[in-house]
Each structure stands twice: as structure tokens, then as C-alpha cells.
Amino acid sequence: MKKSFVFTLIAFLACFNAFSQSLPYIKSSSFETGETLVYKLKYGFITAAEATLQVLDSDIKYNGKPTYHLLAQGKTNGTFDIFFKVRNKYESFIDKTTYTPYFYAEDIKEDNYTRTDKVRFYQSEKKIVGSKGTYTSPVAQTFDLVSAYYFARNLDLSSVRIGDKLTLRYFLKDEVTPLTIEYMGKEVVKTSQGRVNCLKFSPSISPGRIFKKNSRLYLWITDDENRIPVKAQGDVIVGSITMELASVSGLKEPLKIIK
Template sequence: MKKYYLLLFCLNCCFSAFSQEVTKTDKTAFQAGEQITYKLKYGFFNAAEATIRVENSPVKFNGNPALHIIADAKTAGTFDVFFKVRNRYESYIDQQTLLPYYYTEDRHESKYRHTDKVTFDHKTNIITADKGKFPFEGNVFDFLSAYYFARNIDVSNLKVGDKLELRYFLEDGIHSLGITFLGREKVKCGLGTFNCLKFNPTIIPGRIFRKNSKLYLWITDDNNRIPVKAHVELIVGSLVMDLSEAKGLKYPLNPIKK
């Protein structure tokens, strides 16, 4: 597995934690103007930073207004010297259904370059990308739209051990990610300590991950449903993604008072 896949994997898992098969609530957890920033650390070293923001789109799709989601990811510190990453991901989603209309990515990872343009046609159930056309059934997302759809899922009936499945399109096809609900915990991040929902997305062992490597993800147990921390074990060391800034939120972000 190349290094850039490791960074993308951690960002993807933080951005998309639930299955599209569960029930969406009527209450929207976010609004245009929201901006969230994460820091990725390898041991004591700052490895990367990712910022996600939501804007009202001037472009309409099939006459419907859309929200424009933009995510920028870049390496930091020593990692920026030896393996420079400058990635941008964009998704246009329906304001009501939160399903994606259009997705783009522009990845610059050391000497590697990759771009993609993806159109989701939910009437014909065809995804059109740079590598061809891909039929699908049910709701399929890009990882950005999956993240925002996930924040609006009804989790009130989740029980410890419940398993969910995420389906998303990335680069060359539709992929699935299994996720297990582990319960509720208090978790500390860069913005304080929060009551959180804890999940365990499945990972595949390889050159980066051990056979028994675990990935854990914590999401605020409030109306915002924001991922505040992720931790993944590697063959050598571990990576931690931590919420460092959140502004323009629809609901107050209330850390636990000491």
C-alpha cells in the first residue's frame, strides 16, 4: 500500500462512519458556513491537517439547490518535507436528501498525481467517473457526502455490537466498509472532552496494518454528530486524528465541564 493511501484511508474513515441503509432524521445536523479542522498525528509528530467546509452552491442540479462541501488535506512538519501532500475533495449534495450529485478530487501526493470527476445519476442508478460507468443500487455516496449524510442518521436505537455497512464510490468502483458500534465514552480532543459514540470500522491487514490492527472512531453524542477523534494501529506505531477547530456550527458544541 502506498503512503498516500494511508492518509486517504484515515481521512475517509473519519469522514464516513455510518451506513446509508439506516434511517435519516428530519433534523439536519449542519448548515452552510460550517468549517471543521482535524490534525493527524504519528506518535508525537504532526503529520497532516484536513479542513472541511460547507457552502451554498451557486450551481443547481436538475433545478434543485445544492450544498457545496470542500475538503483540503495537506501534510505538515517533517512529513511535508519528505512526502508532500496537497489534496482537495469536493462534493455537491442535495439540500433535502443529502445525496451526492457531483464529486471531484485533485490529489498531489509527492510525485503522484490523480484527478477524478464523478457524476451520480440517482434516476438511472449510474455513476459516471473518469474510469467509466458504474451501475449501483440503493444509496451510494462519495466519502464527503457519506460523512454529512451520516451525521443525520437516527442512532437512538443502536445497541452495542450492532454492525453497519457503508457503501461509497472511490476512484474505480463501489466499496463497502463494515462498522461496529461499541458504545458510549467520554473522549478528549483538541477542543475539550465530549460525550461520544464509539465505532470500530473494519480494516484489511497489509503492509501498513497488522493482522490484529484496530481502528476506533469517536463521534459527539449530540445534535452535531461531529467526529472528534480517530485512532488506528499500524505495524509500527499508530496514527491519531484529532478535532482541532470547529466554527459556524448549527448547534453549540458543548464540551464537558470539569
């Protein structure tokens, strides 16, 4: 699969999800139906792409259990849209109590490349069934790119200490992949909504077509009841890319803005 800037933006959001096997999650969800988050991805000073994440109403049940319908959409902007047009859509249906996924679908259109996939998760069996076959996971909590992000927002982070490194497994590109992330401490970050207290993390990355050798990726998450990413930054083969929160609505709790 080509790794577009939009794919990288969605992956930025998923980078906060390395705690699933190490920390307990809270019972009261940090998000609710109606929430919408919009992010901009900048290459240098140029806005290259944007992504929208939504929590939608769902009357679909799996094993008799109600679900949240999560929708993530990404697209290129401006000049990038002329030279490399991207229109990607990712959907996930997750359990309202455990926040683990039952079903995931993606519809990817990146220039001349297209890909669709539908994935069914059987958590208790540690099994994932996709369009190209059946896959196994070493753990009973395996996520897709979208559900991982929302699960992480419900984790109890009270015991996390600077330097802690934790790992989760997520299903992507027809394989179960581990992701490790290091907690870096607390910082105040200026956002489109104002200045907010944040938790800083550094996810592991693989050098290749996007990231250069020895580059670091950093992610800032609001240190409040919402736990939403507000900024991510990393060096790429040429230059750097930055993700920033552009707009937000429907939060369960108001953002705590520093006056």
C-alpha cells in the first residue's frame, strides 16, 4: 500500500494506543455519540491533508451487545490534491463496554491506487478474519487503526511514569503488528482552541519511505477527561510533518483551556 500523508495522519492518532495490554481502562467513556474532531497535516508550512474523526449513532449489535460506530475520513488539500489525490475512509464498530472492535472496514483511494477491506474480530478466540484470510493474534485485545485510538482515550493513566514503554497489537495491512510507545512527561501546548495541559509520548516508528533513520515522532494528548490528541510532529525523509487539531465539537467534557 502507498503510505500517503493522510495515512500518516491517521497513524499519528493511533500512536497513542500502546497501553492496551498494560493498563486498565475506565468504565465511563471519555467520548460520546456526536463528537467530531478535525485535524490538519502540514508538510513544512503547507497544509497537505486533513482528517475527520466522528462517533456516530449505531443500532447494530454484535453478540447482542450495543456498539459505537466510529468513522475516520482523510483527504489531501490544495496542491497536494492536484498531484496526489487521496480520499480514504475507515470505519469501526466497537463494544460500548470494552471498547474493543467487532468489525472494521476501509475504502482507500490514493491517486491510482485503490483498496477495500472488511475485517471481523473475534477477540475471545484471538482471531481476525479479513478479505484475504484468517489471522491469529497473541493477545485477546487486538485493534484496528481507528478503534485503537478510541480505546486509548479510556485508559487509566494514573500509574504511567516518565520512561515507561508499553505495547499493543493492531491489525493493519493483513498482519497483526506491535506498537511501542514511551511516555515523555507533561507539557503545555498551544492549540487552535487555546493553551492546554498535555501528556507527551514518543511512539516507535520504522524507517522507510516516510521516516528517516533515527528520526523521532512525538505526540501530545490533552491531560483531561477527553484525552484527545492535539498535536504530533516528526521528521521525514525530506523536511518534517506536523499534525494539529483544527476544530472540535460534541466533546463529553469541555476542554480545560489555560487562561
